[in-house]
Every structure is written in structure tokens, then in C-alpha cells.
Amino acid sequence: MNVALGVIALFVVGALALAVLARRGRTMSLEQWALGGRGLGAIMVFLLMAGESFSTFTFLGASGWSYSKGTPAFYILAYGGLAYLMAFWMLPAIWRYATANKLVSFSDFFAHKYDSRALGVLVSIVALMGMVALLTIQLRGLGIIVSEASYGSIAPQVAIWIGTLVMVSYILFSGIHGSASIAIVKDILILALAVFLGIYLPWHYYGGVTPMFTAIHAANPSFFEFPKEGLNLTWYNSTILLTALGYYLYPFNLTSVYAAKSASAVRRNTILMPLYQVVIAFLFLVGFAAILQVPGLKGSDVDLALFGLVKHTFDPWFVGVIGGTGVLTALVPGSMILLTASTVIGKNVYKEGFAPHATDKQVSRVARWVLPVFALVAVYFVLRGGTTIVSVAIFASSLLTQLLPSLLFSLMKKPFGNRHAAFAGILAGGAVLGFMMTTGSNLGTLFPAAPVVFKSLNTGLVALATNALVFVVVALLTPNTTRRAIAAQPA
DSSP, rough: OOOHHHHHHHHHHHHHHHHHHTTTTOOOOOOHHHHHGGGOHHHHHHHHHHHHHSSSSIIIHHHHHHHHHHHGGHHHHHHHHHHHHHHHHHHHHHHHHHHHOOHHHHHHHHHTTTTHHHHHHHHHHHHHHHHHHHHHHHHHHHHHHHHTTTTTSSSSHHHHHHHHHHHHHHHHTHHHHHHHHHHHHHHHHHHHHHHHHHHHHHHHHHHHHHHHHHHHHOTTTTTTTSSSSSSSSSHHHHHHHHHHHHHGHHHHHHHHHHBBHHHHHHHHHHHHGGGHHHHHHHHHHHHHHHHHSTTOOOGGHHHHHHHHOOOOOOOHHHHHHHHHHHHHOOOOEEEEEEHHHHHIIIIIIHHHHHHTTOOOHHHHHHHHHHHHHHHHHHHHHHHHHOOOOOHHHHHHHHHHGGGGGHHHHHHOOOOOOOOHHHHHHHHHHHHHHHHHHHHHHHHHHHTSSSSSHTTOHHHHHHHHHHHHHHHHHHHHHSOOOOOOOOOOOOO
């Protein structure tokens, strides 16, 4: 066994030990297992949400897209600021309503707000489809990280199976407490490594950041220009807007919100989160540094840019440290996706769809049974191969954002709409998105004579606009039955 693989193994064993120890002294009721008894403070919520948000997508996708796409990749850096601004106002309201009504799963919010178990099932289906895509990202990234950092000693497929087994094991045993304990170590490590790599690699190979950009420009003068078609400025702006709007529709993000002990803890978290964008900025620099040093990566191989460069630069033991940290960036969000998905299936598909009188103990048992099954579904999709990590992330974001109109209209001081409007909007937006994805269509192929500005819009944003329009029309034609928000809840 080489040194790098030994270091990675130590990281995995240490993470598993931390997660198992996190259960000490706790009885794992459904609320304790899924939400940590709603007792997480601001720092813990911050670390957990950062652990979810900054994952293998950040670790590999940000560097891979900066390596291959240039300027369009900066959408990854831009959308977070808008998302956190929205979250400052939106998430405390969600926490107050969820806490007052003892909501547990992501879909509970929609089912309770619109007084519709059927809507909860529909939201669950959309959420589960999105979470399969998101878990695929984590597992694919995990396979790349372990295989590359171990110098090929472990095949990606083997790493994916091992990582899945670790995630399933500690989530079944410790629930959200296991993910939270690993997130503490993971966030410290990834921040330190991102800053170090983003500073050291440009200086090591180019003599600084400015000389690096000068060298890239000399080799490819158009690299930092937006293309006239495809990933142009219109695509860039519309993708930033779409991703920012759907950022907190990632179901595991709301699980962390539910787990907070107060609305103030949630609000403070939204103030702290923009600081974490520094991780993305430094990982961009790693991707740029790799352009001239690891040339020729194409297609999904661009996700290998970071490890292609660090393996040429550092000793195996340090590559192992980078790989071990990368494994943690997959374990934390991956385990939270599994936890959220299994809770949604148990609470909103099983109970709301088939067994309305099921107890929390029965729901908890079902959630634990389906957790490994959901993991196997994700493993199946990731082993089929496919596109880049960022492309999968954009699809998942587009799908989950179709829940946004129903969420925002329900949070108004005087809630607007009803279950019929929510159903119609989600189905209409999903139909547009599904048509575009299954046929490979976009606005350019559907309207070839249209201006480039129109043809380049992100199709997910078009689906979202359709969703919102249908929601408003149906809401105006039918009675308003949405529950009011809880206003008199302490912060």
C-alpha cells in the first residue's frame, strides 16, 4: 500500500470513529436522528451547511470548470452571494413555521402549508430526483479523489462502494450528529488547503497570480472572454439567477435549518456563509494554474485538473492529505443527502401516501430501511458514467428550483395560492424542464431565428418562469387556502 493510500485510509477511519462517537448519550428518536433534537447553535449550523454546500462540486468542479471554461466558471463564485442575501430573510421564517408545527422533513413544509398530503408526495418525488443527482455528484467525486490521490491503487468503482458503505453505516447509527462531527474537521481542512494551494501553485509555477494570468492569455488570448454563443453572458447571468433562487431548495439545506435551536442562529449563519466563498476563489486559482501544466484534459476528465497538478507538485504523503480532505468533502454532503432522502421517503411518501396513522417509530424504521436502497440507486447512476460534475449540479438545481414559487408565495405576509396552484406550477415547470432534458432541446434549437440573447437563457429559468405563471393563473381562479406564517415565534 502506497503512502498516499495509507493517509486516505486514516482519514476514512478517523471520520467513521468521529461519527460513531457523536451518538454517545443520545436516544435516536426520529427528531433526534434527523434533526439533532433541534438544538444546533449558529456555529454548528454554519459548519454543517458549509459542509453541505462546499462539497466535491467545489473541490473538483470549481477547479475543473475554471480549467476548461474560463470566465463562465465564475458563475460558481457569484450565485452564493445572492442566495445568502435571500436566505437572511427567508430561512428564519421557515425555521419559525417548521418549529411551531414540529415539521421534520423537507416536504413537510409544503404539505403543511398547503394542507395537502398529496402535494407533500409530489414535492418528495421532485426532491428525491434532485437528490439522486446531487448524491451522484458526491459519489463520482469520491471515486475520482480516491483513485487519483492513491495513484490508481484503488479503482474509482471500489472507492465509490467503500465510501457509500461508510456513509450509510454512520448515518444509520448516529444520524445528523455523525455528519456534524465530521463537518467540523472537514471545514477546517478544506479552508486551509484551498488557501494554501490557491497561493502556492501559481507562485510555484508562474511566480505569482498576475504572471499566471499573463501566461494563460499569451497561450490562449480568448480564454477569458465570454463566447458569443453557448456559455455567453446571457447564459452566465441567467444561470447565476437560477442557481441562487434554488440554492436553499436543496432539501438537505432545509434539514440544517430545521435543526437550528433558534431563528437567530439561522440568521447569523447566513451572515457568516459568504466568508466561505473564499474556498471557491482559491480553487479557481488551482484550476487556472493547471491549464498550462496539465494540458489536454477534455470532457469529464477536466474534473481531474486539481489532482493532475498536485500529483506533479507534492510528495505522496501530502497528496494523501489532499485526497483525505477530498473524501471528507464527499462524506458530509453525501451523508446529509442520504439522511434527508430517507426521512422524506419515510415521512412523506410512506406515511402521507400509504400509512397516515404510522407512528414516529414506524416512520423512523422505514427511513432507516430505505436509506441503503436510495444509496444503491445513486451508485447505479454514478457507475453508468456521464458528464461533468458541474453539468449534473446545474440539472439538479434546475429541477429543485421548480419548488420555489410554491415556497415563496406561502411565505408572504398574506399567503397567496393553494394546493391546486402549487400542483399545477410544479408540474408545468417540471414538464418544460423534462422536455428540454429528454429531447436535448434548448431555446436555440426551438427558436433558431431568435436573438442570441434569448437563445442563450438557461432552460431551467424558462421552466421556472412557466411554473410561476401557471401558479399565479391557477391561484387567481381558485380559492386561497394557504396557511399563514407563524409570526409570534421567539427568535
